[in-house]
Amino acid sequence: MxxxxxxxxxxxxxxxxxxxxxxxxxxxxxxxxxxLSEEVPPNSYPLGKNNKCVIATGLFAGTPFxxxxxxxxGAKSPLTGGIKESNVGGxxxxxxxxxxxxxxxxxxxxxxxxGLYILKLDATGGRLISADEYRGYTTYLLTSVLQQxxxxxxxxxxxxxxxxxxxxxxxxxxxxxxxxPCDYAGRGGxxxxxxxxxxxxxxxxxxxxxxxxxxxxxxxxxxxxxxFTRKLKESKKDLHKxxxxxxxxxxxxxxxxxxxxxxxxxxxxAARIGGETMRKHIEERGGPDGTACMPGCPIACK
Numbered sequence: 001m002x003x004x005x006x007x008x009x010x011x012x013x014x015x016x017x018x019x020x021x022x023x024x025x026x027x028x029x030x031x032x033x034x035x036l037s038e039e040v041p042p043n044s045y046p047l048g049k050n051n052k053c054v055i056a057t058g059l060f061a062g063t064p065f066x067x068x069x070x071x072x073x074g075a076k077s078p079l080t081g082g083i084k085e086s087n088v089g090g091x092x093x094x095x096x097x098x099x100x101x102x103x104x105x106x107x108x109x110x111x112x113x114x115g116l117y118i119l120k121l122d123a124t125g126g127r128l129i130s131a132d133e134y135r136g137y138t139t140y141l142l143t144s145v146l147q148q149x150x151x152x153x154x155x156x157x158x159x160x161x162x163x164x165x166x167x168x169x170x171x172x173x174x175x176x177x178x179x180x181p182c183d184y185a186g187r188g189g190x191x192x193x194x195x196x197x198x199x200x201x202x203x204x205x206x207x208x209x210x211x212x213x214x215x216x217x218x219x220x221x222x223x224x225x226x227x228f229t230r231k232l233k234e235s236k237k238d239l240h241k242x243x244x245x246x247x248x249x250x251x252x253x254x255x256x257x258x259x260x261x262x263x264x265x266x267x268x269x270a271a272r273i274g275g276e277t278m279r280k281h282i283e284e285r286g287g288p289d290g291t292a293c294m295p296g297c298p299i300a301c302k
Contacts, residue, residue: 001018001019002018002019002100002101002102003017003019003100003101003102004017004019004020004101004103004104004105005104005105005121005126006105006107007104007105007106007107007128008107008108009106009107009108009110009117009128009197009198009199010109010111010114011108012110012128014125014126014127016125016126019102023035023102025059026059027058027059027061027072027102028056028057028058028070028072028085028087029056029072029074029085031054031072031102031103032054032055032072032073032074032085032103033074033083033085035052035054035074035105036052036054036074036075036076037083039052039105039107040052040076040083044076046076046077046081046189046193046196047078047166047192048109048196049108049109051075051076051196052075052076052105052107053073053074053075053105053106053190053194053197053199054072054074054075054103054104054105054106055073055096055103055106055157055202056072056102056104057071057093057097057101057102057103058093061093061094061096061097062093062094062098062213063097063221063225064221064222064225064226065221065225065228065296066225066229066232066297067294067296067297067298067299069089069093069097069294069295069296069297070087070089070093070294071087071088071089071090071092071093071096071157071185072085072086072087072088073085073086073087073088073172073185073190074086074190075188075190075193076193077189077190077193078168078188078189078192079169079188079189080188084187084190085187086171086185086186086187086188086190087187088157088172088174088183088184088186089183089292089294089302090155090156090157090174090176090177090183090294091156091174091175091176091177091204091295092155092156092157092174092202092204093294094294094295094296095154095155095205095209096121096155096204098206099121099122099209100212101121104119104121104202106119106197106199108197109196109197109198110197110198111198115130115131115132115198116131116164116199117129117130117131117198117199117200118130118131118146118199118200118201118202118203119199119201119202119203120150120203120205121203122204122205122206122207122209123205123206123207123208123209123210134200134201135164136161136164137160137161137200138160138161139158139159139160139173140180142158142160142181142200142201143158143179143180143181146158146201146203147179150203150205151205151207153205153207154175154204155174155175155203155204155206156174156175156181156201156202156203157172157173157174157185157201157202157204158172158173158181158200158201158202159171159173159191159194159195159201160173162191162192162195163191163195164195164200165195166192166195166196167189167191167192168189168192169189169192170189170190170191170195171185171187171189171190171191172184172185172191172194177291177292177293177294177295178291183293229298232298232299233298233299236299236301238275239299239301240299240300241275241279241289241290242275242276242278242279243275243278243279243290243301243302244275244301245273245274245275245277245278246274247275248274248275249270249271249274249275251265252270257270290302
């Protein structure tokens with residue numbers, strides 16, 4: 001049975017409960033939005049104690065279905081004042097699913113006297129650990145220190161200095177499949193919300209985890225997953241070769257390439273940042289030929 005983990009930053013209590021039936025068919029941004037709409041007062045201050053930060057996996061996370069291990073982070077946004085979701089790759093969703101966790105709800109907030117914390121999730125449950133010694137650490141420095149402390153195979157979500165300072169545009173970094181904090185939940189100021197809770201990082205350790213996926217027909221599911229994977233590999237070759245920048249020049253021609261805070265939809269320098277140009281630069285510098293942003297993605301457009 002999958003769980004929802006609740007983390008009360010004021011009391012320090014971390015508790016798990018079975019996923020309520022009403023959330024059974026919800027995952028990703030649908031789940032974060034529903035929880036926020038039910039639990040966060042519309043007039044609450046985005047960086048106050050009544051806001052909540054919800055981290056959720058998709059419905060197929062942890063299964064062989066391709067492209068299903070991205071992670072959703074939702075909260076009332078300090079930028080828009082509305083419910084916002086930011087989507088990120090990396091290892092977090094895969095490892096949460098291995099622990100049978102569908103969502104983590106971070107609520108209330110620690111005060112200045114209580115300090116800064118890390119949330120550690122593993123097969124035994126969850127707990128808050130003091131992180132005052134890591135105050136002001138950048139994401140790369142923090143990654144190195146936490147990997148030394150907890151091991152190289154952890155999943156990790158974290159904020160840097162911008163999040164600690166609660167800057168409205170701060171994001172949340174996620175370590176990628178190579179262990180580098182270069183995937184970002186960059187939209188909506190989710191890092192500022194995490195900083196307002198005094199939570200520096202979420203460490204996800206799936207060692208000794210026993211994920212039990214609830215298949216109605218395991219063989220059929222795996223067969224469909226393999227067929228879908230083959231289709232993606234066949235149909236997304238350009239996306240693999242040129243990455244998401246392949247869409248830049250097309251977006252520019254159609255007039256919806258966000259330019260100058262979207263005051264216009266066309267950018268005169270679009271060709272210089274398009275997929276073919278980026279591919280050329282990467283090849284000249286000896287860069288890799290496509291990397292997946294999460295486990296189980298056959299497109300590898302990064």
